[in-house]
Amino acid sequence: MDEGKSRKVKLTPNQARLKLESYCAYQERAQQEVRSKLYEYGLYPNEVEQIISELIENNFLNEERFAKAYVSGKFKIKKWGKLKIVQGLKFKQVSSPLIKLALKEIDLNEYYETLSAILTKKNNSLVESDPFKRKNKLAQYALSRGFESNLVWEILNNNAVD
CATH class of the missing domain: 1.10.10 (Arc Repressor Mutant, subunit A)
Structure with a gap:
């Protein structure tokens, strides 16, 4: 049994705040990530919320x-x-x-071009010869990457993928 994983690190609120300032300064964090980290340090809910408020106030967390x-x-x-x-x-x-x-930060033209480029790249790597199956594989691939089906099919049906 690994004893290091079973022992919780107990920090004072001040120690935890200092650690979390570095944690947030290194990379943008969601409040929930920070909250979870603070609970890992063995802090109580009121201490956790106080530290999160301070991190927001000091612009470490946004x-x-x-x-x-x-x-x-x-x-x-x-x-x-x-x-x-x-x-x-x-x-x-x-x-x-x-x-x-x-x-709203995503430029719609860039979004469309990215999807088209992804489909083109995938199309070039497919060995499927049946056009119907090929189109479906391309659609499945784009959908698995989180693109909207109407947009995927619009590009595929307009033969924008060569």
């Missing part, structure tokens, strides 16, 4: 900034579609209004 950074990174780097991004933000317990606001 849910809107986190949501926008998350959307930008997942779209531009991982090439995720909006549906998968929304799912990820909901998992991190970001509010719906903030999710909508953050999604």
Whole structure:
């Protein structure tokens, strides 16, 4: 049995706040991530909420900034579609209004071009010769990346994928 995992690290509220300042300064964080981390440190709910308030007040923690950074990174780097991004933000317990606001950061032309490029790249790697099966495999691939079905089929049916 691994004893290191069974022992909880108990920190004072001040120690935890200092650790979380570094944690938040390194990368944008969702409030729920920070809250979970504080509970891991063995703090009580009132201490957790106090530290979160201080982190927000001192601009270490900003849910809107986190949501926008998350959307930008997942779209531009991982090439995720909006549906998968929304799912990820909901998992991190970001509010719906903030999710909508953050999604507005995605340029629609760039979104369309990214989806088209993903489909073209996947099309070039497929060995399927039946055009119907090929189209379905491409659609499934794009849907699994979180793109909207109407947009996927619009591109596929307009033969925008060569």
